[in-house]
Amino acid sequence: MFQSITxxxxxxxxxxxxxxxxxxxxxxxxxxxEEQVRAQAxxxxxxxxxxxxxxxxxAIAERLNQAGYETRAES
Incomplete structure (x- = not known):
């Protein structure tokens, strides 16, 4: 089952x-x-x-953190 997260x-x-x-x-x-990804500056x-x-x-959040991006999940 697919899930979308921002x-x-x-x-x-x-x-x-x-x-x-x-x-x-x-x-x-x-x-x-991963099925689809879009980053928006x-x-x-x-x-x-x-x-x-x-x-x-x-795992997605961890990959972003390893790349130096501190993030917060919205949905």
Whole structure:
């Protein structure tokens, strides 16, 4: 079953350009179970659709944290 979640970036490292968006999208697309991801510098949000049978939201948050992005899940 698929689930959608949005992460808001709340730390000092921000998405500042399309390059940052692409980097984050590339990091998350490497996760098994990821179906769709969109990072938005304008809103400082990352939306991801994933398969709950293969991936957990905590693993997504951990990957973002490892990349230096402090986030908060919105949904």
């Amino acid at each position: 992460f808001e970036i709340i730390g000092s490292q921000r998405l500042t350009c399309s390059g940052c968006e692409g980097r984050v999208e590339h990091l998350l697309k490497a996760l098994e179970g 304008g809103t400082q949000r990352i939306e991801i659709l994933f398969d709950r049978a293969k991936l957990e939201a905590t």
